[in-house]
Structure formats: structure tokens, C-alpha cells
Amino acid sequence: MKAVVLEKSGSRYTVLGKNGTFRQVHRRLNAEVGEEIEIRTGIMGFSGLRVWAGVAALFLLVLTSLLGWNLYQAPTAVALLSVDINPSLQFTIDAHGRLLKFQTQNEDAKRMLKQIDLTGKPIDVVLEEIVTQAYNQKFLNSEQHWIVVGYSPMTDKTSDQMPKELNENQIITWVTGTIEKQGFTPQVVVFPLTSQESEVAQKGDLTIGEYALWQVAQKAGVVTQPEKLKDTSERVRLLEDPQVQAQIQLKKMGIESGLPWTPGTAKQDPGSKDQSNKEGTGKSMPDGLPSSPVEVPNNPAIEKGEGQPKDKNTGKDERKDPNQAYTKGLGKAKNSAHKKNKVKERKQ
Known part of the structure; x- marks a missing residue:
């Protein structure tokens, strides 16, 4: 396109095109003011295109960075779940x-986990795989058919973020579904706990399921030491004790009726003749039912309060505050072990 030079300024010309537009172009020829020159209109278009291409590239870079940050952020743990069979x-x-990582496992569990990789898998797949492996390796059999499951939020803040499927009915379905097809039906008991209770359990080196079972035993008046819950035979003994089974049923009825319950307190069945425990206290538990389909035999001794420790002071602290009794029990166990080590050193 032809244009007339209107002004010379350094390395640029100000020109007037034939279409009446003013432009600034690079000074390529030694033209004087008033002289007509030939200019290429594509130069200006290409320069503008480069600017817009740079802006678009910068925008895409920022957008990709933001999306990448969200996609590759490490998942946050919102819940804790334990399975006690042995492993x-x-x-x-x-x-x-989805399973993020294993916190604790005993030796049997470590050997089992060498054969399977469960990290990142959905919780239903994880539970089915654990129970199937336990059954195939004879940890579950006619003599040991109990499975204890415990679950809790990691903290109070993550309670609302817990998967909705994490409840007793769904957990029992996951746990029993696969091996029932093989003709074996396990007995499953599920305990929901608070985040505070799970912290206490971990301080005592117990899974949250073991700790919840110990609390129920204390409430039922069945004496046992917390550390003994690591032993499968002790868990089976407690789970098959009529008083413990009755306490599990009371807990289940309390939660089904919408009444607050913690393993340290219980709500009496509204239809029961004994109204002594009609009103209880405690923090609300996570949604879900804490027990499995357990047959509880009629036991008049339980209704009358028989089978409780005869010594008024025995078990008093445990019934008032199971968490405090749990802490005291751990302290006594550690002191006892310390004294035994001192005696051995003196003999040597």
C-alpha cells in the first residue's frame, strides 16, 4: 500500500495511507517528508499477532499451574479404620x-501384606481382600470366627468429610460378602469411636477396635487388662462373654433409638424393666451401629446386677472413667515391667 511521509522521528516514519489512516512504520528507506513510499501492511498485523500469542501462552501457563496444583495435591486423611482378626x-x-497408608500392623499382618498391595484402593476392596487372605491363611476358622472393626474421624474437623459409606451395615456387607460365598459366615462387631478416643487408643499401642472392646468389657464389669487385647484368644473370650454381648446390644439399641452413647456409658432399652440406667451421658458417636448380629442369651443375672465385682472399690474407677482407668492400667503395666528388669539386673 502507498502512503505519504508526514514526519520522520528517529528510526520511524509517520505516514498517511491512501485509505486515510495514519501509521507508524520502520524507517527502511531514506525518504523525505512529503515523499510517497510503499509500505507493507502485513508487518503491523504480524507484530500484533505476536503480542496476543504471548498473552495467550502466559494465560495457559498460569491455568496449567493452578490445575496441576489441585490435581497433584496429596490426599488428606479424614478417617481411621482398624481390622482385628489376627492379623x-x-x-x-x-x-x-481410599486407603492412604497403614499405621500399624502385627507380624501376621506384615507377612500378609507382602503378598498384596492395597495402597490407593477403595475401602470395600481393601476389607474384602484382608478378610479373604485371613480366611485362606486359616486365621478365620470354626474356632476363631470373630472380626472386630473400629473406625473414627482423624480429628473433629474431618468428621463431616468421612465417606458416607463408612457405617456398620455397609462395613459388615463388605467384610462378609466374599467369604460367605465360600460357605463361611464370620461374626462381625463394628465400633464407631470419636477422634479423642482413637488418640487414647493409639497412645496405648492398641487398635481403635481393641480399645473399644476393652471399654465395653469395662462397662459390662468384665475385668481385663488393656494390653491383653492384643491376644486373639482374649478378644474371643470377651466377645463370647454373655455380659459383654449384652452390653454390645445395649449400645446398639441406644444408637438405634437416637440416644447419645460412648463406650463408657450406655442407654437402657426403653422397654426394659430395669430403669436404673435410663439416662446416660456421653458424646455423640459417628453415624453407624457398633455391633454385629450377635445372639445374646437371656441372662437374669445381668438384669439383677449379679456377676459384678463384690468389692465396692474394685472396678470403681473403670466404671466412672474408662479412659482414666485405661491410662492407669498402662502405667501399672510399665512400672511392673520396670521392676522386673531391676530384679534381673540385681541377680546378675
Whole structure:
């Protein structure tokens, strides 16, 4: 396109095109003011295109960075779940119900986990795989048919983020579904706990399921030491005790009726003749039912209060505050072990 030079300024010309537009172009020829020159209109278009291309590239870079940050952020643990058969395992779960990492496991669990990789898998697949492996390796059999499951939020803040599927009915379905097809039906008991209770359990080196069972035994008046819950035979003894089974049923009825319950307190069945425990206290538990389909025999001794320790002071602290009794029990166990070590050193 032809244009007339209107002004010379350094390395640029100000020109007037034939279409009446003013432009600034690079000074390529030694033209004088008033002289007509030939200019290429494509130069200006290409320069503008380069600017817009740079802006678009910068925008895409920022957008990709933001999306990448969200996609590759490490998942947050919102819940804790334990499975005690022997093997005993405890692991964290994210808000999508996937296993993040194992927290604790005993030697049997470590050997089992060498054969399978469960990290990142959905919780239903994880539970089915654990129970199937336990059955195939004869940990579950006619003599040992109990499975104890415990679950809790990691903290109070993550309670609302827990997967909705994490409840007793769904857990029992996951646990029993696969092996029932093989003709074996396990007995499953599920305990929901608070985040505070799970912290206490971990301080005592117990899974949250073991700790919850110990609390129920204390409430039922069945004496046992917390550390003994690591032994499968002790868990079976407690789970098959009529008083413990009755306490589990009371807990189940309390939660079904919408009454607050913690393993340290219980709500009496509204239809029961004994109204002594009609009103209880405690923090609300996570949604879900804490027990499995356990047949509880009629036991008049339980209704009359028989079978409780005769010594008024025996078990008094445990019934008032199971958490405090649990802490005291751990302290006594540690002191006893310390004294035994001192005696051995003196003999040597």
C-alpha cells in the first residue's frame, strides 16, 4: 500500500495511507517528508499477532499451574479404620474412601501384606481382600470366627468429610460378602469411636477396635487388662462373654433409638424393666451401629446386677472413667515391667 511521509522521528516514519489512516512504520528507506513510499501492511498485523500469542501462552501457563496444583495435591486423611482378626491392621482413609497408608500392623499382618498391595484402593476392596487372605491363611476358622472393626474421624474437623459409606451395615456387607460365598459366615462387631478416643487408643499401642472392646468389657464389669487385647484368644473370650454381648446390644439399641452413647456409658432399652440406667451421658458417636448380629442369651443375672465385682472399690474407677482407668492400667503395666528388669539386673 502507498502512503505519504508526514514526519520522520528517529528510526520511524509517520505516514498517511491512501485509505486515510495514519501509521507508524520502520524507517527502511531514506525518504523525505512529503515523499510517497510503499509500505507493507502485513508487518503491523504480524507484530500484533505476536503480542496476543504471548498473552495467550502466559494465560495457559498460569491455568496449567493452578490445575496441576489441585490435581497433584496429596490426599488428606479424614478417617481411621482398624481390622482385628489376627492379623491386626489399622490404616488411614481419604475423603473418597481410599486407603492412604497403614499405621500399624502385627507380624501376621506384615507377612500378609507382602503378598498384596492395597495402597490407593477403595475401602470395600481393601476389607474384602484382608478378610479373604485371613480366611485362606486359616486365621478365620470354626474356632476363631470373630472380626472386630473400629473406625473414627482423624480429628473433629474431618468428621463431616468421612465417606458416607463408612457405617456398620455397609462395613459388615463388605467384610462378609466374599467369604460367605465360600460357605463361611464370620461374626462381625463394628465400633464407631470419636477422634479423642482413637488418640487414647493409639497412645496405648492398641487398635481403635481393641480399645473399644476393652471399654465395653469395662462397662459390662468384665475385668481385663488393656494390653491383653492384643491376644486373639482374649478378644474371643470377651466377645463370647454373655455380659459383654449384652452390653454390645445395649449400645446398639441406644444408637438405634437416637440416644447419645460412648463406650463408657450406655442407654437402657426403653422397654426394659430395669430403669436404673435410663439416662446416660456421653458424646455423640459417628453415624453407624457398633455391633454385629450377635445372639445374646437371656441372662437374669445381668438384669439383677449379679456377676459384678463384690468389692465396692474394685472396678470403681473403670466404671466412672474408662479412659482414666485405661491410662492407669498402662502405667501399672510399665512400672511392673520396670521392676522386673531391676530384679534381673540385681541377680546378675
